[in-house]
Amino acid sequence: MKRFARAAVLAALTAFCLFPILWGVRTSLSPPLEKALWPARLTVEHYGKILSRADFYRYALNSFVLTAGTLLVVIPLALMAGYALARHRFWGRQVAPVLLALPLLPAVSFLVPIAGYLHAMGLYDTRLALVLANAAFALPFAIWMVWNFVHALPPSLEEAAFLDGCSRLQALVRVVLPAMGPGAAAASVFVAVQSWSNYLFAFALTSDSRIRVLPHAIVEYIGQFSTDLGGLTAIGILTLIPPLVLYQLLQKWFVAGMYGAARP
Amino acid sequence: MADVVLCNVTKVYPPGVVAVKDLSLEVRDREFMVLVGPSGCGKSTTLRMIAGLEPVTSGEIFIADRQVNDVAPKDRDLAMVFQNYALYPHMSVYRNMAFGLQLRGGSRAEIDRRVREAADILGITHLLDRKPRALSGGERQRVAVGRAIVRQPQAFLFDEPLSNLDAKMRVQMRAELSKLHGRLAATMIYVTHDQVEAMTMGDRIAVMKDGVIQQVAEPLELYEHPANRFVAEFIGSPPMNFIEGHLESVGGGFFFTDGRFRVEMPLACRDRVAPHTGKRVTFGIRPEHLCEPVMGVDVAGPLAPVTARVELIEPMGAEQFMYLSLNDTTLIARLDSHIRAEVNEIRTLYMEMSQAHLFDATTGQAIF
Numbered sequence: 001m002k003r004f005a006r007a008a009v010l011a012a013l014t015a016f017c018l019f020p021i022l023w024g025v026r027t028s029l030s031p032p033l034e035k036a037l038w039p040a041r042l043t044v045e046h047y048g049k050i051l052s053r054a055d056f057y058r059y060a061l062n063s064f065v066l067t068a069g070t071l072l073v074v075i076p077l078a079l080m081a082g083y084a085l086a087r088h089r090f091w092g093r094q095v096a097p098v099l100l101a102l103p104l105l106p107a108v109s110f111l112v113p114i115a116g117y118l119h120a121m122g123l124y125d126t127r128l129a130l131v132l133a134n135a136a137f138a139l140p141f142a143i144w145m146v147w148n149f150v151h152a153l154p155p156s157l158e159e160a161a162f163l164d165g166c167s168r169l170q171a172l173v174r175v176v177l178p179a180m181g182p183g184a185a186a187a188s189v190f191v192a193v194q195s196w197s198n199y200l201f202a203f204a205l206t207s208d209s210r211i212r213v214l215p216h217a218i219v220e221y222i223g224q225f226s227t228d229l230g231g232l233t234a235i236g237i238l239t240l241i242p243p244l245v246l247y248q249l250l251q252k253w254f255v256a257g258m259y260g261a262a263r264p
Numbered sequence: 265m266a267d268v269v270l271c272n273v274t275k276v277y278p279p280g281v282v283a284v285k286d287l288s289l290e291v292r293d294r295e296f297m298v299l300v301g302p303s304g305c306g307k308s309t310t311l312r313m314i315a316g317l318e319p320v321t322s323g324e325i326f327i328a329d330r331q332v333n334d335v336a337p338k339d340r341d342l343a344m345v346f347q348n349y350a351l352y353p354h355m356s357v358y359r360n361m362a363f364g365l366q367l368r369g370g371s372r373a374e375i376d377r378r379v380r381e382a383a384d385i386l387g388i389t390h391l392l393d394r395k396p397r398a399l400s401g402g403e404r405q406r407v408a409v410g411r412a413i414v415r416q417p418q419a420f421l422f423d424e425p426l427s428n429l430d431a432k433m434r435v436q437m438r439a440e441l442s443k444l445h446g447r448l449a450a451t452m453i454y455v456t457h458d459q460v461e462a463m464t465m466g467d468r469i470a471v472m473k474d475g476v477i478q479q480v481a482e483p484l485e486l487y488e489h490p491a492n493r494f495v496a497e498f499i500g501s502p503p504m505n506f507i508e509g510h511l512e513s514v515g516g517g518f519f520f521t522d523g524r525f526r527v528e529m530p531l532a533c534r535d536r537v538a539p540h541t542g543k544r545v546t547f548g549i550r551p552e553h554l555c556e557p558v559m560g561v562d563v564a565g566p567l568a569p570v571t572a573r574v575e576l577i578e579p580m581g582a583e584q585f586m587y588l589s590l591n592d593t594t595l596i597a598r599l600d601s602h603i604r605a606e607v608n609e610i611r612t613l614y615m616e617m618s619q620a621h622l623f624d625a626t627t628g629q630a631i632f
Contacts, residue, residue, distance in 0.1 A: 156350035159317050162337040164364035164411075165342045174363075178354040 019066060020238070028233040040244055046230035052176060059208070059217040062127070063196055064242075066213055069131035070195040071188055075136050078187050079180060082146025083172070087155070096147075100139040111204050129205045130213070135197040142187040149183025150176075184262045185250045186257025214239045266328030266418040266451060267293050268314060273323035275309050275475075283309045285475040287323070291419070296445050296452045298466035300459060300500070307455045308473035311421050314453065315351045316340050327418055338367075342419040343412035347428060350403045351396035351411070357383075358392040361411045368415075382414040386443070409444070419451035426461065438464060459499050463487070472497045488619075493628040496548055496621060502585060505554070505595045507547045508625060511540050520547045520622065524591050527568045530617050533632040538623065543627035551585065552598035553619040565618030568594070574609045588613070 028046050030039035050056055065115055085096050115124070123129040159180060161171035199215035206212065212220070218235055225231055247254065268291040275284040282494065284306040291297040299307040312318040314325060316337035321423060325332050331342050345366070351360050358379060365375045383389045386406045396404055405425060406631075412420055422441075426434045442465050447451055455461055462469045463483045470480045471494070479491040490496035496504045509522035518529040518537045527547070529537050572588035572595060579601060586597040586605060597613055622631040 001414065118282070154346075154348050154350060156346040156348055159337070159354065160317075160346060160350040160352075160411075161363075162317065163315060163340075163342060164415075165338045165367035167336070167338060175352055179352065181354065 021237075024233040024236055028237050029228050030230060030231055032228070044235065046234035047238070048226075049231055050234050052226050055209075055217070056235070056238075059212055059214045060238075061238075062211055063215075065127060066130050066134065067192050067196045070134045071191055073131060073135040074142050074182060074191045077139060078142035078191075079177070079184060081143045082148075082183070083150050083176065083180070084144070085147045086150035086153075087158075092196055093194060099140040099147075100135040104127045107137055107200055111200065114201075115204055115240045125206050125208050125211070130201055130211075133201040133205060134198055138191040138194050142145070142191050145190065145257065146180065146183045146186045149186070150180060153179055170184075182253040182256040184257070185253035186255075188248050189247055189254045192246055196243055197239075267291060267326070268419050268451060268453060269326040269632060270310070270314070271324045271326070273310070273313060273325060274321045275306070275313060275318060276321045278557060283475050283519070284313070287475070287477055289470055289477060289480065291453055294449050294451055296442075296454065296465060296467045298462040298469045299455045299472060300462040300466075300469055301457065301472035301478075303457055305472040306471050307457075308423055309475075310472075311344075311423055311453060311455045314419075315342055315344050315421055323575055329576075341418045342421055343417040343419075344414050345405075345408045345412050345422065345425045347424040349396070349408040349428075351404060351407055353396055355395075356392065357388065357394055357396070357399070357407050357410075360396065360407060361392075361414050363415060364411065364415045375475075378414045378416075379410075382410045383411070386410045386440075401429050402437065405429060405433075405437060408495055409441070413444070413448065415467065419453060422452065422454040423628065426456070426458075441465065446471075459501065463499065469499075471498060473498075489630070490621065493546060493548070493623040493630075496623070496630070500550060502551050502596045502598070504548045504550050504621070505593075506623075507590070507593050507595075508544070509547060510544050511537060511542065511622075513538075513541045517575075520545065522547075522593075525570065527570075527615065527617070527620075529622070530566065530620070533622070536632050540622075540624065540631055541543060546623040546625050547630065548621035549615050550619065550625060551596045551598035553616040554588075554599075556603055556611045556613055558569075561632065565616060567614035568617050569612050569614055571612045574605050574607055574611050575603060576607065586611075 007031065008189050026037075026039065029033075029042045031045075034040075070081065084090075085093060109164075114136075118129045118133070123132070153176070158171045158176055161175040166174060184253065197215055199219065202213045202216040203219070206216070212237075218232070219234055221228075221235060252264050270289045273284060273287045276282050287306075287310060289297075289310075292322060301307050310320060313320050314327075316332065320333055327342070334624075351357075355363065356368060361379045361382060362375050365378060380389065383392055386409060387405065388406050388410060388528060391399060391403055391407070396407065399407065405428075407620055408425065425441075426437050428449070429437060434511050437542075438461060441454075442495060445465075454461075454465060466483055468480060469486055470481055471478045471486065479495045481489075481491075486495060486499050490499065490504075493506070498504070507522055507525065509520055509525075510517050512521060518534060518541065520527050520529060535577065555567075556572070570588075570590060572584060572590040575589045576587040577596065578585040578587075582601060583631060584599050584601045584603070586599055588595045588597060588611065601614075623629065
């Protein structure tokens, strides 16, 4: 009885969490104006319509470029900063836990100064502006994740490398960095998902449709085709796929990285 | 292989915690030296200073007559086995073992030959393609040892390498490491908190406490002639029995007494005992030197009776540990398992006085 009750509660929670996605899938596969909970027939016409639009591919490519750019900026910095925080004692290190608080602050409150700043630098309405803004907001948490991970790596790993004949740099490159793989993977998934789905910066820092990213495009679609629920949900589901694939690919490392599980 | 010499080495951690104090030690070429002591005694710090992982605050360290204080770990030509093995998680066993050789250069064929030879010695040839996470604790330990021996360094350093193994595996690896030392004829410095490991493996043992070496000696010398009360207590299991009291001189003889219990000191030690007359001392006797003389079996030297109440009996199979309550002190006797006794029984055992010890109660130094 207890097991049944537990299963029921878990099932209800799962349904609650998955409902928006399931409803999106249902709507994207239903004929237009379908009212029934279970549609009488399924159709891929909405997907066909979205995939036949040239601008969809441009937006998707822009999103990929933005995500890759953000990863390229954030991950090397996070690896270096996380390692330094975990392994070295230096002045000012005590304030590093503030890193954890930064992601909790609402990004919208910094929007005006960021927009002004980027404008002054002549970067407004460029891809670089989006990469920098996303990177700045993803970096603190990514550093914290790597820091946590390196903290769980035994220092004797580097010491063994020293005695094996490594210089400090060699030990870092040949032993520590490869061992940091799961931590880097976890941070990458986090950064990629965050920058892939970020709408706020795209909306505030760009207006040129040639550099528009998918989340921004979805909102634009809502403005243009507010009655085409099938099409809107189809592009939403298509936008969901890359983060899901990425997570699936790095799932094992992501979990290990999140828990700082540095198994030898 | 080489001598490792430490001269007046001191290590102070900020803000002034002294971990190792004015330590001097000579580890001879091909010697198996064990550093033993309770946790926090500075033994691991000493080993890490030899390895170059901790800078020396003052003093000098020599490896093969070369002062290495400012030499980086990679240039000291030492190999170290860590307590948590520290195997590189992303490398196979083969690459873990070959890594140090690759860094130092050398032909691929030579590296391969040495890795396979070391793997063969340790019986891990079948594991060479595996990653460390796919190995058991004992296997990881072997790989860690393998990684050290492929290099043929000046000396091997072991930092509590058996602590993470279960009891059975520990006994097995202990014997294997001793055999390995015989086979490689290498200088080895081994840190442990386990006195059994120290006694069974070391050519010589350095007992440490509070960053200071208490005594350096061969295992039996340490056991039979401890320099002070700490060494007497630390080495041996069950530990030596101690009774606090003072020395008195009566009719030309010297007696130890705690007020109720009284025993005459051996004649041979009179000269050493005499200056302590009237002072507080600690009497010590090991559990195996409390005996119940069996008819027809000779015991060397004089016997002194001690009568006490039996508190507890621990049968160990081949022998038994009998806990006896003497006034306020508990004595442990190691007796043949066939001797029968009951709890709460009043029992008289005999102390082999030729094996007894006496320590200055203030300084802890051995009087005899």
